[in-house]
Amino acid sequence: MQIEELLNEGLVREYKVVVAANELDDRLNRILEDFRANAKIKGFRPGKAPLSLLKRMHGERAMGQVLNETMQETSAKLFEEKGVRPALRPEVDLGDYKEGKDLEYTLKVEILPEINVDDFKAPALERWIAEVADADIDTVLERVAGQQKTFKKAAKTVKAGEGDAVLIDYVGRVDGVEFDGGKGEEFQLELGSNTFIPGFEDQLVGAKAGDEKLVKVTFPAEYHAENLAGKEAEFTVTVKEVQKPAEAEVNDEMAKNMGFDDLAGLREAIKGQLEGDNQGLTRAHMKRGLLDALADQYDFAVPQGMVDMEFKQIWEQIKHDAVISGEATSEDFEGKDEPEDKEEAAEFRAIAERRVRLGLLLSEIGVKNEVQVSQEEVNRRIIEEARRYPGQEAQVFQYFQQNEEARAQLRAPIFEEKVVDFVIEQADLTDKTVSREELEAAVRAIDEEDANPKKKAPAKKAAAKKPAAKKAAAKKPAAEKAAEGEAKKPAAKKAPAKKAPAKKAAPKKKADAK
Known part of the structure; x- marks a missing residue:
């Protein structure tokens, strides 16, 4: 195999690979030999048919297999020799190959950037803490009572x-x-x-x-x-x-109708749920502070192919939310691969680039510090996915068992959250006591920003209805949902x-x- 570097620009690499014709012939003969051992061809005993006949009958299909396997093996060897870490699947151009000639193909690939985290130090973070007040419990109780409405003649x-x-x-x-x-x-x-x-x-x-x-x-x-x-x-x-x-x-009667011994027991249960809610809100707020700090601290080139994919996901989500909310119809987006407003498109692309950069950085930090995701954690996530499809659980399990890429997509967010927890544990934390309302408002703003990345006012609408991203609805506290769920109306x-x-x-x- 001969390798010639054609392009080395930023994170883009392009190579020309040449594989000698005799090596292809050897591969072809091995495939035909394997086939001959088991083939049943009229007029010949098993394993005795001449290769020339097999080549006439199956040569084209066998050569396709040869080229496929050769390009896979040689590209993997190229990456190993050159120390290339592909960011995405490479583009391969076989050109005009003619049987009997050397195989010449070009391979173009974006590589992952080199990110030095040897001296990584977790940034200082502010941890917002909200204590559960009696008033918070009273608010949940009032809402729950409102759900217990009955009617009298x-x-x-x-x-x-x-x-x-x-x-x-x-x-x-x-x-x-x-x-x-x-x-x-x-x-x-x-x-x-x-x-x-x-x-x-x-x-x-x-x-x-x-x-x-x-x-x-x-x-x-x-x-x-x-x-x-x-x-x-x-x-x-x-x-x-x-x-x-x-x-x-x-x-007490309301509490008993909900399965508790008395009102004090119900209040204690709600308090525990609210404390769990607050901890979740605190972590969400800290995570955003961490990501913002890392985004300010690290700036490196990222593969544009990954940015394009992230941009497409952002745009698809915005279109979906706009259609679901009734702000637009699917016809409004026909033929539109990005927003018509160039400034808006540039903003979404900047957000996509930030997300890719942070994802790569967290990945590098996790690998460097040997953060692991266990098979048990992946299995739990698969079970969660299966529960979303009642009656089709077996098919869901089979899908993930047979699809390595699908398992990787489940593993990725688990890994990221574990890296975030690892960094937060290393961070110098400064506690700040806030009310639950302040903490909820801060996290709600984060959710809305994530759901609607366009921060400035929407551009002037065209004749067709121009959608804005749907804002995330405020989430009902888990304590309230749990209490309502246990209520016996x-x-x-x-x-x-x-x-x-x-x-x-x-x-x-x-x-x-x-």
Whole structure:
């Protein structure tokens, strides 16, 4: 094998590789020999067919295998000899190869930069600490109590208002004919909950017990049942009860309904959850401070191919969020591989470059300090992924077992987080006591910045709807979610015989109506 360097510029390398024709012939003959040992060819005993015949029959396919294997092996040898660490898959140009001639191909590759972290010292960091105050626990309790809303029967003369519930029987008809799933009995419907299709609940405001209403609505054009989509319908509704909401009181009884011995036990559980929340928020805030410090401290060239990939991911996420949020449609982005605003595109590319640089730096720090990711940690992440696809767990496990690249994609964020923890442990930390609100606001700003990297005001919109990145919604504290999850909401006075229709759906029977 002969190697000639054609280009050495920045992180780009290009080489010309020549492999002698006789070496290719030897490889070809070995492949044909292996094939001859097991081939069944009419007129010849196994292993006795002449190579010339096999070459005529299978030579083209075998030569393709020869070229493939030769380029893989010689490129790997080239990287080893030249000390090249490819950042991405190299570009290989075989040129116009003719059988019987030497193989000449060019290989162009971007390499990983040399990053010296021998003298790395963790930067000084400020650690924001939020203690759990009684007021924080009270806030969560009030929110949880709000989720425990029940309804109590009102007097027969009381008219239903927004936020009240009505116990109803209903029968739906299209063109005077009852349709499947359009009937329900003693169904508890909260007015304003948007449980039924638009317009249905509004027409029951002002009703009282004993009233019979004729409710006229139109099914949405995108309704899942094609025979009803866009159709006008009439529902005969009998109001059996009007019910007034009654929020649960924060007391021992509420705590017991949620599975705790008393209110003190519930408060202690919420405090523990809030402390865990605060620790997570503190780490998120410190991580951003660490990344900002590293970005200021290190500046080195990064492979543009990696930047291009990161830029594409940023742009795809922005497009996706804009479509999901309704700020734009997929048609608005047709043929657009980057923002029309050049300044905006340059900003996204700068963000992509920062992310790549920090990723490479953290990787180098981790390797230098022998940070390891265990197989058990990867397996746990695979299990988490499998749980996202109920009923398809076996296929998910098989996919990751057979796909090394997919496993590497799961391993990468685990490795990065372990490196971040390693650096934080080495850092000189200065504690600062803040309120939970301050800590939440700081982390929310980080989340919003990550979700919407464009910090300045959006450029003037074109005729087509121009999207902005969707901002990250504020996350509900884990303590509140946990408390709500354990809550046992008191049942309505009389459980409905039929279940509720889904939002923007006509009332249906049982589960089909939900």
